[in-house]
Amino acid sequence: MRDPDLSRRKVMRAALAGLSAWLFAGCDRLNNSSWFPRILESGETLSKSVHKLIGRRAMAQEFSDADISPRFRGNGNTNPDDANYQSHVRERFTQWVLVIDGLVENPIKLTLEELKAMPARTQVTRHDCVEGWSAIGKWTGVPLSQVLMRARPTSGARYVVFHCADAFPSGDDSDESIPYYESIDMDDAYHAQTIIAYELNGESLPVANGAPLRLRVERQLGYKHAKYIMRVELVHTLEGIGEGKGGYWEDRAGYQWYAGI
Amino acid sequence: MIFNAHPSLDWGRQSYSGRASVLSIGSHQGVNRQWIGTATLWGHEFTTTGFLGVSTDSNGVISRVAFPSWLTIPSTYSLADGRLWHFFFAWLLVINGGLYLLHVTRSRHLSQDLWPSAADWRAIPRSIVDHMKFKHPQGEAAKHYNVLQKLAYLSVIFVLLPIIILAGWAMSPWLNSLWPGWVEVFGGRQSARTMHFFVAWLIVLFVFIHVFEVIISGVWNHLRSMITGNYRIIAAKTTRVGHEGP
Structure with a gap:
């Protein structure tokens, strides 16, 4: 009596395993096709349109000092091994200069000292990584709008590109690496909480978190918050930047340029 | 993924x-x-x-x-692709869910077929025993949802799905900023992520049990009735419908 039952169970189990393997393999084939991901991407387009429609001016939630993470996780590069950068570390970034150029009427260079003399903003915000984790930190820095006011972007400027001192693998099979880059639009650039931060939790920005300067663009995922910023470039289009998608991860791994989702 | x-x-x-x-x-x-x-x-x-x-x-x-x-979808590590799949089907769920809610409330499907009657509430203990014995309603009774089925459907429609959608929204940094602080209803973004995940598995569990019940209570009859509305009643049959023999 038990044998037919057992073999039937075996057949059922094999059928179930076969069915799921077939389903998941099918999904993989769709995922690797050229047309299906474009259909999937309509979800992202829809989200982005809804966000735009409702408005992008709202402020990110701010927290109290009690919420600050005991350890603020550093992700991506946590200690750029570039010789030039390391000599800046030894000099405590006294020689660091932030360049603002591109489509601006007044290209400028600002030392760390000069940046710190400008109006500052402090905010306790939550950093949300695309991977899923969150950490809360207190950031102090210059609102990007202040820096842009000095440089005076021309009417053709539509994006702000951040060029960084840390490098990532170029992605093609060579051993070469390329500097990190990211970009945001003017809406985000002039948002009150978008700052170039030089302090974390009341102390100079640690190397792991992007010393001496990193972007805080609250309301977007972590990879938009460029670290080790050397140059801020204003451009009309993202076409000439990297491979045209506006950022290192966007170009290499297919991350979305708009990271408010 | x-x-x-x-x-x-x-x-x-x-x-x-x-x-x-x-x-x-x-x-x-x-x-x-x-x-x-x-x-x-x-x-x-x-x-x-x-x-x-x-x-x-x-x-x-x-x-x-x-x-x-x-x-996982895809089977290899690709956060970007995983997110594309996720948000595309999330939109399908939200749009379909919205249309479904509109339909069940306007067609009275909700009040007539899904909401448990007084008799239903009293029948809960018996229904539990019937389910444990894999005994399924015969005759006229088979035309209606039983009380456990109703409660399962209602909790998926009005508890699990709303929680999973809201908890998903609670993870979006931009949606967080719309009304700063609303995410606190979950206890914070990471609590929302945790609930999103556990509720997802509860829904998977529901789907498995649901499909299991459909199979053991007569799969072809059910499939036909879902599509055409015709459910064949097996009136005088004494053996348990669809149940495996000895």
Whole structure:
């Protein structure tokens, strides 16, 4: 009596395993096709349109000092091994200069000292990584709008590109690496909480978190918050930047340029 | 796939409060340098080698991923692709769910067929016993949802699905900013992430039980009735419909 039952169970189990393997393999084939991901991407387009429609001016939630993470996780590069950068570390970034150029009427260079003399903003915000984790930190820095006011972007400027001192693998099979880059639009650039931060939790920005300067663009995922910023470039289009998608991860791994989702 | 990028779930506003995770999946090397997969639930560690933490991928290679490749879309590590799938089907769920809610309320499907009647509430103990015995209603009664079925449907429609959608929204940094602080209803973004995940598995559980019940109570009859509205009543049959023989 038990044998037919057992073999039937075996057949059922094999059928179930076969069915799921077939389903998941099918999904993989769709995922690797050229047309299906474009259909999937309509979800992202829809989200982005809804966000735009409702408005992008709202402020990110701010927290109290009690919420600050005991350890603020550093992700991506946590200690750029570039010789030039390391000599800046030894000099405590006294020689660091932030360049603002591109489509601006007044290209400028600002030392760390000069940046710190400008109006500052402090905010306790939550950093949300695309991977899923969150950490809360207190950031102090210059609102990007202040820096842009000095440089005076021309009417053709539509994006702000951040060029960084840390490098990532170029992605093609060579051993070469390329500097990190990211970009945001003017809406985000002039948002009150978008700052170039030089302090974390009341102390100079640690190397792991992007010393001496990193972007805080609250309301977007972590990879938009460029670290080790050397140059801020204003451009009309993202076409000439990297491979045209506006950022290192966007170009290499297919991350979305708009990271408010 | 998305979960594999950060295979741990926390409670509260953030992930690094210093408190232990609700659930985390990981791996470490054993004495003979073999990889051991572990799942830690509220501080209790379980060895899950072969399934969680350490598993064999489709090429036979041992890989240290939280969920095995046969359970993720896509099967390889691609956070970008995983998110594309996720948000596309999330929109399908939200749009379909909205239309469905509109339909059930306007067609009275909700009040007439889904909401338990007074008799239903009284029948709960009997219904539980019937389900345990895999005994299914015959005759006229088979035309209506039974009370456990109604409660299961209602809790999926009005509890699980709304929670999973809201908890999903609670993870979007932009949606957070719309009305600063609303995410606190979940206890913070990481609590929302944890609930999103557990509720997802509850829905998977519901789907499995649902499909199981359909199969054992006459799969073709049910499929036909879903499409055409005709449900054949087997009136004088004394054996349990669809149940496997001895």
